[in-house]
Amino acid sequence: MATLLQIDASARAGRPNADPSGIDRHGSHTRRLTARxxxxxxASRAKDTLLYRDVAAEPPRPVDGAWVAAAFTPPATRTAAMRDALAESDRLVAELLAADVLVIGAPMYNFGLPAPLKAWIDNIVRVGVTFGFDRGRGAEPYWPMLPPGKRLVIVSARGDFGYDPGGRIAHLNHVEGGLAAPLGYIGLTDTAGVAVEYDEFGDDRLRASLTRAEAAIDALADRMANDTP
Structure with missing residues (x-):
């Protein structure tokens, strides 16, 4: 059996249907697609475990000075206050370590990630836990510590269009890279992505983009479910 971790980050709580003029038209496309x-x-792996985290509804605490001091203190010498500072991070890391597949809803906010999702990243990129550091290694002092085999699906939604590689404004897209880079750094390098565009236009182009995204999500879920032990 495997474990799927679903993470939603949209500030919009609802889920619109495929017709943007329909029910809950101002809901979240990423929430609907991660749920799909x-x-x-x-449906094909009923015995698997599903973990769910909504970082918009329950934002992780941003990393601060106390967190940094605690994270860089050896576990054996941490004070009670240091352990408290890392308690939420410990829970988030435990979910990440338990997961075989992650599906993350990451809508584009001002060309980048929602702040709560960035806070989640900062809490799970942990020295000595998800990445190693040793000055004695010379030019390569860092290494990833996540167990191999984990896979990531990034689901994004964008108001404009042309953000995909080679698109008219691809250089402004810091969403997929903002997730893939830090997660790859700690060892999660098998990444796929699905995105909805034209949300601000609300016309047939949005409907077509949603239809393509639904088909891509279904294909990814089927392929990954079949490939997972």
Whole structure:
């Protein structure tokens, strides 16, 4: 059996249907698509475990000075206050370590990630826990510590269009890279992505983009479910 971790980050709580003029038209496309992936996965793998985290509803505490001091203190010498400072991070890391597949809803906010999702990243990129550091290694002092085999699906939604590689404003897209880079740094390098565009336009182009995204989500869920032991 495997474990799927679904993470939502949209500030929009609802989920619109495929017709943006329909029910909950101002809901979250990423929430609807991550839920679609999870439902598709569970339909074929009912015995698997589903973990769910909504970082928009329950934002992780941003990293501060006390967190940094605690993280860089050897576990055996941490004070009670240091352990408290890392308690939430410990829970988030435990979920990450338990997961075989992650599906993360990451809508584009001002060309980048929602702040709560960035806070989640900062809490799970942990020295001595998810990445190693040793000055004695010379030019390569860092190494990833996540167990191999984990896979990531990034689900994004964008108001404009042309953000995909080779697109008219691809250079402004800091969403997929903002997730893939830090997660790859700690060892999660098997990444796929699905995105909805034209949200601000609300016309047939949005409907077509949603239809393509749904088909891509279904195909990814089926392929990954079949490939997962």
């Amino acid at each position: 992936f999870a439902a598709r996965w569970q």
